[in-house]
Amino acid sequence: MTRIAVIGGGRIGEALISGLLKSGRAARDLVIAESFPARAEELSERFGIRVTTVADACEGADVVVIAVKPGDVDGVVAELAAVDLDGDREQLLVTLAAGLPTTRYENKLPAGFPVVRVMPNTPMLVGEGVSAIAAGRFAKAEHLETVHELLGAVGKVVTVTESQLDAVTAVSGSGPAYFFLVAEAMIDAGVSLGLARTTAADLVVQTMIGSAAMLAESGESATELRAAVTSPGGTTAAAVRELERGGLRTAFYDALSAAKARSATMGAPAEKTLGISAE
Numbered sequence: 348m349t350r351i352a353v354i355g356g357g358r359i360g361e362a363l364i365s366g367l368l369k370s371g372r373a374a375r376d377l378v379i380a381e382s383f384p385a386r387a388e389e390l391s392e393r394f395g396i397r398v399t400t401v402a403d404a405c406e407g408a409d410v411v412v413i414a415v416k417p418g419d420v421d422g423v424v425a426e427l428a429a430v431d432l433d434g435d436r437e438q439l440l441v442t443l444a445a446g447l448p449t450t451r452y453e454n455k456l457p458a459g460f461p462v463v464r465v466m467p468n469t470p471m472l473v474g475e476g477v478s479a480i481a482a483g484r485f486a487k488a489e490h491l492e493t494v495h496e497l498l499g500a501v502g503k504v505v506t507v508t509e510s511q512l513d514a515v516t517a518v519s520g521s522g523p524a525y526f527f528l529v530a531e532a533m534i535d536a537g538v539s540l541g542l543a544r545t546t547a548a549d550l551v552v553q554t555m556i557g558s559a560a561m562l563a564e565s566g567e568s569a570t571e572l573r574a575a576v577t578s579p580g581g582t583t584a585a586a587v588r589e590l591e592r593g594g595l596r597t598a599f600y601d602a603l604s605a606a607k608a609r610s611a612t613m614g615a616p617a618e619k620t621l622g623i624s625a626e
């Protein structure tokens with residue numbers, strides 16, 4: 348059984364741990380290193396897994412998963428470099444941090460140490476995540492397979508080149524936030540039209556679930572499904588015209604371009620010196 352050490356028990360570390368446990372992974376095969384003591388205690392109580400130091404977590408782990416903020420990655424990698432990591436012993440480093448290239452890790456780890464970079468998203472908490480995985484210079488097919496299997500337990504997995512990860516981050520890494528924002532806006536709009544907030548929330552959430560299921564299962568494109576809801580001269584046409592007039596489509600182009608550009612600059616050395624710690 349693969350032993351997994353997760354470094355960083357924040358939102359994404361918790362989503363991964365929780366999703367893996369729900370998928371049937373044994374708690375004894377997981378260990379977490381979390382620097383904030385109250386958070387460490389909370390995770391230990393909630394999930395019944397061992398919470399320890401970075402060095403101890405990595406000792407004997409087959410897969411070390413980095414799930415700290417990009418600004419904390421160099422510190423963690425320095426700790427890892429001091430541990431007796433051994434790529435020949437089939438150990439593998441998996442990083443979930445946005446924006447930082449695999450060379451950033453490879454340059455500080457023992458020569459030839461395999462690194463796989465992943466862009467996951469938080470729906471893995473409920474087994475509905477999507478992760479894009481990209482091999483670093485020394486990662487082989489079997490390493491990608493290990494990561495595919497690991498993240499496949501908490502959602503879908505696609506393999507991309509590392510150069511595509513900034514775009515992936517803009518689409519699916521940050522993507523849940525866009526849908527939550529749309530949900531917020533629709534619930535508020537429903538309330539302004541006189542619905543109780545709980546009723547508006549129930550309607551919006553189930554509409555999102557149903558629409559996502561249709562997109563995934565019907566075999567029809569988003570364009571076709573939207574057209575099917577849009578009766579000539581009807582309510583949807585009136586609403587869509589307003590959304591287009593408000594610049595929705597352009598706003599998404601601009602938003603995703605900004606996210607991609609941000610991902611591409613996340614690893615710049617100035618980030619740390621400026622005290623910016625991107626999440």
Ligand SMILES: NC(=O)C1=CN([C@@H]2O[C@H](COP(=O)(O)OP(=O)(O)OC[C@H]3O[C@@H](n4cnc5c(N)ncnc54)[C@H](OP(=O)(O)O)[C@@H]3O)[C@@H](O)[C@H]2O)C=CC1
Binds near residue numbers: 354382386625
């Ligand atoms: N949130 C998301 O939707 C996504 C996040 N990611 C990536 O995942 C990574 C984590 O993000 P997120 O979970 O949101 O961040 P959080 O800040 O929620 O979690 C990071 C955790 O790591 C802890 N930590 C920091 N340094 C260390 C250390 N040296 N040893 C052990 N624990 C440490 C932090 O503790 P403390 O608070 O004390 O610093 C914190 O609890 C980021 O790199 C982000 O780019 C990727 C995809 C989606």
Ligand SMILES: O=C(O)[C@@H]1CCC=N1
Binds near residue numbers: 445516520521626
């Ligand atoms: O906002 C962020 O930087 C991280 C990466 C993708 C989602 N959250």
